[in-house]
Amino acid sequence: MWAYITYFVNATVLAAALRMATPLIFTSMGGIFSERSGVINIGLEGMMLTGAFMGMLVTYYSGTPWVGLLGALASGAVMGLIHAVASVRYKVDQVVSGTAINIFAVGFTVFMLRTVFDVAGTSPAVPRIQSITLPLISRIPVVGEIIGNQNPMVYMALALVVLVHVFLFRTVWGLRLRAVGEHPKAADTVGINVFQTRYIAVIASGALAGLGGAYLSIAHLSRFGDGMTAGRGFISLAAMIFGKWTPFGALGASILFGFADAVQMRLQEVGIPRHFVQMGPYILTMIALAGFIGRATPPKAIGKPYEKE
Amino acid sequence: MELQQSSYSSRDLLVPVVSVILALLAGSVFILIVGENPVAAYRVLFVESFGSVRNIATTLQRATPLMFTGMAVAFAFRCGMFNIGAEGQLYVGAIVAAIVGVSFANLPRLIHLPLAVLAGMAAGGVWALVPGILKAKLGVHEVINTIMMNFVAYYLTDYLVTGPFHGGRWAPETDRVFPTAALARIFPPTRLNSGILLALVAIGVVYVILWKTRTGYEIRAVGLNPTAAEYGGISVSRNMILAMGISGALASLAGVEQVLGVHGRFIQRFSPELGFVGIAVALLGKNHPVGVFFAAILFGALRTGGAAMDRLTDVPRELVVIIQAMIIMLVAADELTRGLLRRRRTV
Numbered sequence: 001m002w003a004y005i006t007y008f009v010n011a012t013v014l015a016a017a018l019r020m021a022t023p024l025i026f027t028s029m030g031g032i033f034s035e036r037s038g039v040i041n042i043g044l045e046g047m048m049l050t051g052a053f054m055g056m057l058v059t060y061y062s063g064t065p066w067v068g069l070l071g072a073l074a075s076g077a078v079m080g081l082i083h084a085v086a087s088v089r090y091k092v093d094q095v096v097s098g099t100a101i102n103i104f105a106v107g108f109t110v111f112m113l114r115t116v117f118d119v120a121g122t123s124p125a126v127p128r129i130q131s132i133t134l135p136l137i138s139r140i141p142v143v144g145e146i147i148g149n150q151n152p153m154v155y156m157a158l159a160l161v162v163l164v165h166v167f168l169f170r171t172v173w174g175l176r177l178r179a180v181g182e183h184p185k186a187a188d189t190v191g192i193n194v195f196q197t198r199y200i201a202v203i204a205s206g207a208l209a210g211l212g213g214a215y216l217s218i219a220h221l222s223r224f225g226d227g228m229t230a231g232r233g234f235i236s237l238a239a240m241i242f243g244k245w246t247p248f249g250a251l252g253a254s255i256l257f258g259f260a261d262a263v264q265m266r267l268q269e270v271g272i273p274r275h276f277v278q279m280g281p282y283i284l285t286m287i288a289l290a291g292f293i294g295r296a297t298p299p300k301a302i303g304k305p306y307e308k309e
Numbered sequence: 310m311e312l313q314q315s316s317y318s319s320r321d322l323l324v325p326v327v328s329v330i331l332a333l334l335a336g337s338v339f340i341l342i343v344g345e346n347p348v349a350a351y352r353v354l355f356v357e358s359f360g361s362v363r364n365i366a367t368t369l370q371r372a373t374p375l376m377f378t379g380m381a382v383a384f385a386f387r388c389g390m391f392n393i394g395a396e397g398q399l400y401v402g403a404i405v406a407a408i409v410g411v412s413f414a415n416l417p418r419l420i421h422l423p424l425a426v427l428a429g430m431a432a433g434g435v436w437a438l439v440p441g442i443l444k445a446k447l448g449v450h451e452v453i454n455t456i457m458m459n460f461v462a463y464y465l466t467d468y469l470v471t472g473p474f475h476g477g478r479w480a481p482e483t484d485r486v487f488p489t490a491a492l493a494r495i496f497p498p499t500r501l502n503s504g505i506l507l508a509l510v511a512i513g514v515v516y517v518i519l520w521k522t523r524t525g526y527e528i529r530a531v532g533l534n535p536t537a538a539e540y541g542g543i544s545v546s547r548n549m550i551l552a553m554g555i556s557g558a559l560a561s562l563a564g565v566e567q568v569l570g571v572h573g574r575f576i577q578r579f580s581p582e583l584g585f586v587g588i589a590v591a592l593l594g595k596n597h598p599v600g601v602f603f604a605a606i607l608f609g610a611l612r613t614g615g616a617a618m619d620r621l622t623d624v625p626r627e628l629v630v631i632i633q634a635m636i637i638m639l640v641a642a643d644e645l646t647r648g649l650l651r652r653r654r655t656v
Binding site: 040042086090092093095096097099100101102103104106107108110111114115231234237238241273275276278279282283285286289290291298303 | 339342343391393443447449450452453454456457458460461463464465467468471472582585586588589592625627628629630631632633634635637638641642645
């Protein structure tokens, strides 16, 4: 029995779970920024895909994946800006704007891939951010095997969670951001600029989703492929909801979903179709939203454009 | 966003038309990036989508599923709900139609075809009832649930088509449906099939339901103002659930048409995002059945012409995807679009 369990839960699988969770962590942190400020962001998928492509493209031309990462960050921010202009300034329905961004990203990335490289499907290989071995920690049994030898972006993602938590709950800017998402009118009354706050939050959201996408193309792999995010933006959205719009909650959900991703092949081997494992995150999120496992309640002002009187 | 236009006026046409023109203009920037001449490229796009009877037939064939998904999204909009799950609903409808289509040999056509169509519709309708009920009874936002259910539908159909219903060929697809369950091709060699007649009937039925029946009145009342509707004795939750069910059934017809009329079988992940393009169709068509009809033809033409442009010029077909996205944004940002017009006039 024990051997059976350790076949599914062991250091190798957990290390893989962390790798699979990393793009979800970046992107769900992005989701938290946007939604905590009151702006639904279902465009995360498209922002991620754009980041994956631009990360590859900038790496291709600069030869340095770290520069590519900046490119991904910037391109994600631009997509965030578009979402912000549409939904904050022009009061476009936030879900519609997000949908448009997702469709745009699919068209734009394939269009550019074919135009720049004259290839369909997969970009040429580019240098990637290499994994590193942490001194000392890597020698700790089990723990070292899980976190001792990972990609720098994995560590960045974990650090980001702490930073976002501190920002949201321990700084005045975080308080303002949350106020804008819960009760914009009250926030406005005490002199917080609702529009500016939402702009910054949504741009940050896109930038982080861009990093999440870049992890796929220039850290985990070393090339871009059509549609390579494959729904991870939506899983990140699910992780954010499942984690009740908190950084540590989203981290936990991301790792859980990453674990499902990492273990699916092994489950397939024992006769559990992997498709049912892949459905897991989505079904869990629906159950959480319905209130069956501790109700997940979104920020109050979410989805509503703010009208200044 | 204006969800509730009841009929078309020339003012309502302004934003959609201007949005399409602006999106095409913006698309020409991408054509220039490729190094082609926008006028020449758009000429190819137009000629190849409308230039001959055969091209028009192809355009109509590509428009058919979009009429269904566009109406699905529009119908839910009318009740104040955003059905972003048309994609999943059409997959569920498609797989069920395919299963019925490959299952019963020797059934008369008069029974087999309607059975396959109705089973697909029912499956998609039930699929959409879930987010409808969760919204009506527990107040959970239907957007997230319909997104989540899209993925459940992808993986469920992935499983069915690679597992229990995997056909005889290596590819991840079912066997071909029996001819008794196939929608007849009506303009060979194009793949235009009698599904378009079904779409026209559906457009008529949706119009009648929404504007000529009590149910439709209630659905629209809930969409306009749920609180007022409730005070007026209309059950908000009942109408929301009903509207989502009908919306899902409409969406699933797109999948049914693709399986029984176009591919002849269920193919894993066959849909080129028909459900999402349906959102664009509904927005551009102002959530009106007639508007949806013309918007679907426009998007069908873009897809037909885009494929030809890909073949005949250096412009990748993904240009039309970019244009679609821009149309969605511009139609939805009607304040922006109107503003641009006003500025142009004052200059």
